[in-house]
Amino acid sequence: GAVVSQHPSWVICKSGTSVKIECRSLDFQATTMFWYRQFPKQSLMLMATSNEGSKATYEQGVEKDKFLINHASLTLSTLTVTSAHPEDSSFYICSARAGNSGLANTDTQYFGPGTRLTVL
């Protein structure tokens, strides 16, 4: 149980184009989804927290107009990297949390397999 998928697993695009990454919770409903970015040999950095049906909360330094997040249903969140540039090349990982316990901070995050973005 608690499977999270991401699509695509990897993508190569030209500078200036936009790329959409999907994150799905396959066997549970995720009230909260998180988007992370990971550069080589570094830890995961939280980009934004997304609650179903509401606007995402972005971490300091993350441009909300560049990284558009939509969490339209309890099983799907999307991250769109708009006007991508080579410096946006990274490993993007989502996670989903069920939030059934009533104590949000105690609920486990389950991670997707990640999406490798390369911007030429």
Add this chain to the structure above:
Amino acid sequence: LAKTTQPISMDSYEGQEVNITCSHNNIATNDYITWYQQFPSQGPRFIIQGYKTKVTNEVASLFIPADRKSSTLSLPRVSLSDTAVYYCLAFTGGGNKLTFGTGTQLKVEL
């Protein structure tokens, strides 16, 4: 400043017990501590989660002292396939900042 720190790397041999400690000196009062394993180019995989004292599951144990400013992941008998990066995750800074640890690269040899 909320910080979550871990040793950069650890080396071990097959069959040995490995203990990895994470320092989270500003952890939120009500938050659990979670540990993940990550292989290259993959998403983190859940290992274990705890709030205080000791938690054990089929793959690991987690020790959390009373002050909760640190936690120790214990892998009882490691194998070559346990070579990976291990991360702790907690809410810090009063509960409003979700912070991954710096990660520990564990290398297991024969």
